[in-house]
Amino acid sequence: xxxxxxxxxxxxxxxxxxxxxxxxxxxxxxxxxxxxxxxxxxxxxxxxxxxxxxxxxxxxxxxxxxxxxxxxxxxxxxxxxxxxxxxxxxxxxxxxxxxxxxxxxxxxxxxxxxxxxxxxxxxxxxxxxxxxxxxxxxxxxxxxxxxxxxxxxxxxxxxxxxxxxxxxxxxxxxxxxxxxxxxxxxxxxxxxxxxxxxxxxxxxxxxxxxxxxxxxxxxxxxxxxxxxxxxxxxxxxxxxxxxxxxx
Numbered sequence: 001x002x003x004x005x006x007x008x009x010x011x012x013x014x015x016x017x018x019x020x021x022x023x024x025x026x027x028x029x030x031x032x033x034x035x036x037x038x039x040x041x042x043x044x045x046x047x048x049x050x051x052x053x054x055x056x057x058x059x060x061x062x063x064x065x066x067x068x069x070x071x072x073x074x075x076x077x078x079x080x081x082x083x084x085x086x087x088x089x090x091x092x093x094x095x096x097x098x099x100x101x102x103x104x105x106x107x108x109x110x111x112x113x114x115x116x117x118x119x120x121x122x123x124x125x126x127x128x129x130x131x132x133x134x135x136x137x138x139x140x141x142x143x144x145x146x147x148x149x150x151x152x153x154x155x156x157x158x159x160x161x162x163x164x165x166x167x168x169x170x171x172x173x174x175x176x177x178x179x180x181x182x183x184x185x186x187x188x189x190x191x192x193x194x195x196x197x198x199x200x201x202x203x204x205x206x207x208x209x210x211x212x213x214x215x216x217x218x219x220x221x222x223x224x225x226x227x228x229x230x231x232x233x234x235x236x237x238x239x240x241x242x243x244x245x246x247x
Contacts (some may be wrong), residue, residue, distance in 0.1 A: 001085045004107075008077040009120075012144040015213050015224070017080055017105075018042045023064055023207070024232045025085050038224030043181035044069045046087050046101030057101035060072055072105065076209045076228050078120065078192040091111065108196065110203025116196045128216050137174040138165050143152045149161075186214035198234075200204035206231040 008020045015037060021044075022030045045055045059066040061093040068070070084104040091098040105150035135143070141162050163201035164172040194207035209230045232246040 003083045003085075005081055008080060013210065014077045015073055015119070016040065016081065017077045018040060018044065018069075018072055018113075020077060021083065027087070028085060035215075037215050038073075038226065040073070042070055043075060044103070046085065055100050057103050057138040057188055059103045060094070061105040062107055066093075072103075074228075075105065075107070076192065076207065076230065078194070078209060079207055079230055081108045081109050084199055086221070088184065105244060107230070107232075108205050110193075110198040110205045111196055112198050112200060112203060118192075118194045118196070120192045122188075124188045124213070126188060127184070128182050129165045131178060133183075134176070134178065138162055141165075181218055183216050183218060186216045188213050200209050200232065200236070202235040204233045 003021060003024050007024055008014065014020055018030055018032075021028065027046065029045045030042065032042045044057060046057050056069050059069055059070070059072060061075070082171040086094075086098070086104065086105070092165040094102050117229065132141075141157040145157055148154065150157055165174060190209070190211045192207065192209045194205065196205045198204055206229075209227070211224070211228070212228045213224040230247065232244065234242055234244045236242045240244040
């Protein structure tokens with residue numbers, strides 16, 4: 001199965017190419033165990049998820065094997081030409097490491113023609129949804145006492161203690177923790193700029209991207225700012241010999 005670059009362009013701002021692959025390839029299970037920007041803990045399986053051993057496929061990026069699937073999150077989705085998913089016998093040419101399938105990632109390369117400059121951006125707002133509605137603290141303490149009494153336990157909060165909150169006494173302030181730890185919204189942006197071109201002898205591709213992926217949580221360490229650059233040059237030395245440089 002081949003997923004081309006259109007799949008990434010139609011998904012808007014992406015923090016990882018794995019987001020664009022979700023639902024694109026039959027039989028491929030893509031999950032994540034975290035929503036922290038930049039550290040979503042992505043997991044990808046091609047042949048089921050029940051095994052005593054690792055079920056992670058082999059990832060090959062431009063002919064070089066990656067250490068794990070998570071390395072794909074470092075790629076700028078705008079730089080990807082295609083992703084090919086190999087299962088069953090077609091993956092056998094990659095040896096024992098391909099027992100769980102192979103993900104082939106091909107990034108964009110230079111092409112013959114006049115310089116082509118491409119710019120794209122995505123601006124978005126993230127907002128919390130389906131927020132739970134919490135009762136006030138006085139109601140909570142009285143319901144807690146009621147629950148404990150019904151289960152043959154003594155009350156946890158005395159009526160005198162509860163009255164401090166009823167009266168609004170100094171030092172007894174009710175805190176809305178959802179309001180403390182969550183923002184009303186988070187602004188996210190993604191900018192990509194690339195240039196591509198070349199002649200019969202030398203072709204080149206250069207790109208840069210900036211991503212600001214903010215969390216709706218108030219903690220500073222939950223945000224992800226990423227600046228990346230990539231480029232490659234291919235030059236024909238002789239009709240039988242070419243040299244490529246990639247960074």
